[in-house]
Amino acid sequence: MIAAARGEEKLQLSRAQGAEVLIDYSKPAWEKLVLEATNNRGAGIVFEGAGGELGAAAFTVVKDGGWFSAHGAPSGGFAPIDPAEAERRGVTVKGIMDLRADSTTTTITGADVIARATAGDLVPVIDQTYDLDHVADAHRALENRTLRGKALIRLR
Numbered sequence: 001m002i003a004a005a006r007g008e009e010k011l012q013l014s015r016a017q018g019a020e021v022l023i024d025y026s027k028p029a030w031e032k033l034v035l036e037a038t039n040n041r042g043a044g045i046v047f048e049g050a051g052g053e054l055g056a057a058a059f060t061v062v063k064d065g066g067w068f069s070a071h072g073a074p075s076g077g078f079a080p081i082d083p084a085e086a087e088r089r090g091v092t093v094k095g096i097m098d099l100r101a102d103s104t105t106t107t108i109t110g111a112d113v114i115a116r117a118t119a120g121d122l123v124p125v126i127d128q129t130y131d132l133d134h135v136a137d138a139h140r141a142l143e144n145r146t147l148r149g150k151a152l153i154r155l156r
Contacts, residue, residue, distance in 0.1 A: 002037050013148050034061040048079055055079025065090040125149030
């Protein structure tokens, strides 16, 4: 697994989550490092959560026939992917709306997920907890990409 993140702190968090190769995408030509790590084949699956130009750059490292999941847009918009290029390269592109589970084919239930979380098998990385009256601060942290995990909004 290759993780691309900005800064040493986020890269080390990625290592703690199981990443074997760490690449700082704030460095020039980071895409070449991804290609080198895959012997110039490209990544079979890319989970892209930044959007914008960074997301477009991430698309270039998907191998032909691979998958690209564009599910984030904190940079102000989703990654601008050329559908004709994706089709020519045989890349399956999925957006945030495609990530919903189909209840007719999915065998994992919400109760299964809760049970795994309760058992400690699924542990979310929560960086900051905000009171509801400080939700604007949470949005700023998301937009400024300073979170090292999820922001949790406390309703009480």
